[in-house]
Amino acid sequence: MPKNKGLYIVLGIILLLVLGYVYYYNSFISLEEEINGKWAEIENNLQRRADLIPNLVATVKGYAGHEEAIFTEIAEARSRLLGAQGVADKIQASSAMESALGRLLAVVEAYPQLKADQRFAELQDELVGTENRLSVARLRYNEVVKTYNARIRRLPARIVAGMMGLEAKEYFQIEETAREVPRVEF
Amino acid sequence: MKDRPARKSLTLSPAGSGPSFFIAAVFLLFLFFLLRAAFLLPPAWAQDPAALRFDDYVLDQAGLLRPEEKKELVSLLADFDQKTTNQFLVVILPSLPPATSLELYSLELAEAAKAGRAGKDNGLLLLILKDDRKIRIEVGTGLEEKITDGRAGRVIREILAPAFQQDEYYQGIKAAMHSLMGWVDPSYAPARAGDDPPEEDEEGFPFFTLLLLVLFIVLFSRFNQRRFGRGYTSTTFGPVISRRPPGRSGGFRGGGGGFRGGGASGGW
Numbered sequence: 001m002p003k004n005k006g007l008y009i010v011l012g013i014i015l016l017l018v019l020g021y022v023y024y025y026n027s028f029i030s031l032e033e034e035i036n037g038k039w040a041e042i043e044n045n046l047q048r049r050a051d052l053i054p055n056l057v058a059t060v061k062g063y064a065g066h067e068e069a070i071f072t073e074i075a076e077a078r079s080r081l082l083g084a085q086g087v088a089d090k091i092q093a094s095s096a097m098e099s100a101l102g103r104l105l106a107v108v109e110a111y112p113q114l115k116a117d118q119r120f121a122e123l124q125d126e127l128v129g130t131e132n133r134l135s136v137a138r139l140r141y142n143e144v145v146k147t148y149n150a151r152i153r154r155l156p157a158r159i160v161a162g163m164m165g166l167e168a169k170e171y172f173q174i175e176e177t178a179r180e181v182p183r184v185e186f
Numbered sequence: 187m188k189d190r191p192a193r194k195s196l197t198l199s200p201a202g203s204g205p206s207f208f209i210a211a212v213f214l215l216f217l218f219f220l221l222r223a224a225f226l227l228p229p230a231w232a233q234d235p236a237a238l239r240f241d242d243y244v245l246d247q248a249g250l251l252r253p254e255e256k257k258e259l260v261s262l263l264a265d266f267d268q269k270t271t272n273q274f275l276v277v278i279l280p281s282l283p284p285a286t287s288l289e290l291y292s293l294e295l296a297e298a299a300k301a302g303r304a305g306k307d308n309g310l311l312l313l314i315l316k317d318d319r320k321i322r323i324e325v326g327t328g329l330e331e332k333i334t335d336g337r338a339g340r341v342i343r344e345i346l347a348p349a350f351q352q353d354e355y356y357q358g359i360k361a362a363m364h365s366l367m368g369w370v371d372p373s374y375a376p377a378r379a380g381d382d383p384p385e386e387d388e389e390g391f392p393f394f395t396l397l398l399l400v401l402f403i404v405l406f407s408r409f410n411q412r413r414f415g416r417g418y419t420s421t422t423f424g425p426v427i428s429r430r431p432p433g434r435s436g437g438f439r440g441g442g443g444g445f446r447g448g449g450a451s452g453g454w
Contacts, residue, residue: 122336129335136447
């Protein structure tokens with residue numbers, strides 16, 4: 001009788017351990033899935049921004065054709081962004097793009113006729129809207145990453161995370177300079 | 187020295203009840219971690235700075251609209267909601283709370299109000315900050331194709347801002363809403379000057395009746411869906427109108443639509 005009891009206890013503990021493992025395993029998988037989803041949203045917006053730029057540049061060129069420097073800078077930043085692979089690379093390229101765009105919009109300030117152009121105003125709305133969507137996507141991405149990073153480091157979960165070989169994920173941070181510029185005043 | 191025997195008796199006494207105590211302890215510990223994990227996930231989103239109650243389609247905390255004007259707007263928006271399920275809200279506040287941006291705040295408001303239907307994400311929130319003289323149109327994810335950022339920006343620049351500059355708040359909001367509704371459902375498009383030439387109206391008589399017919403059919407099928415499908419209101423079986431408590435024409439109830447920062451900002 002006491003022998004049996006000991007067996008049950010051991011079995012019970014093993015069962016609990018297995019259940020715990022499964023629970024954490026599943027929660028990590030779904031968190032990772034969520035992070036992937038949020039990242040995809042960021043990529044969508046990066047792509048959308050890249051798609052908007054040729055139109056915007058063409059419109060600006062019509063009024064301010066001699067501002068060559070800014071156009072080449074934008075073109076370079078854009079091709080870099082489109083060619084970027086992986087999270088870290090994309091984050092870097094994105095902030096370069098942001099500061100280039102900020103400079104473009106600053107240039108625009110000097111051309112009142114351009115600012116009065118309805119087509120340009122709408123393109124600018126689209127661009128600012130995309131920037132805003134991007135920053136929302138970034139915020140939501142960082143939020144999930146924060147949860148994830150905290151959870152894989154907390155103790156019982158940490159063992160499971162170690163067994164799964166999970167590592168802390170990178171936040172999508174932006175440089176303060178890049179953050180300031182693209183705000184457009186109306 | 188003194189507490190040593192006491193401690194001994196403490197560790198000994200539960201040992202009497204044996205390993206079941208141990209199992210219970212392990213189980214409790216496990217439960218504790220489970221629950222803790224559940225509690226550790228508060229969406230930072232949820233702590234909304236605005237303790238606003240969204241129980242109507244128009245929320246005017248700055249006294250910009252006269253009561254009868256507000257009523258008119260509410261019935262326009264409530265009607266639009268009932269017929270097309272798109273939930274458009276107007277929120278008027280005195281000013282922006284400190285340490286936030288117009289875009290962030292309006293997103294938080296829109297999410298708190300849950301404008302739009304879940305899955306369709308067809309909500310819209312027009313935020314007006316009276317003293318800051320700022321405007322934002324927050325467009326639900328599902329409406330972004332129809333109300334693009336450019337169109338929303340145009341509504342602000344060409345309808346709202348000029349009207350507000352002349353203190354014609356009601357007229358401006360109403361025209362803006364009609365214009366925005368028109369992008370979603372052409373039968374609501376206003377016969378307005380300045381935007382698109384209203385030529386279609388002349389030859390559009392049969393077209394209009396056809397639209398009305400289609401609208402009726404859509405409405406009817408939706409009505410049936412609402413009765414027999416997975417209804418989203420608690421009183422699924424009453425006719426649509428009696429869902430609202432009498433005396434209050436609006437009675438907004440957020441459907442759980444999602445937002446992701448689409449729309450446009452401006453000022454006057």
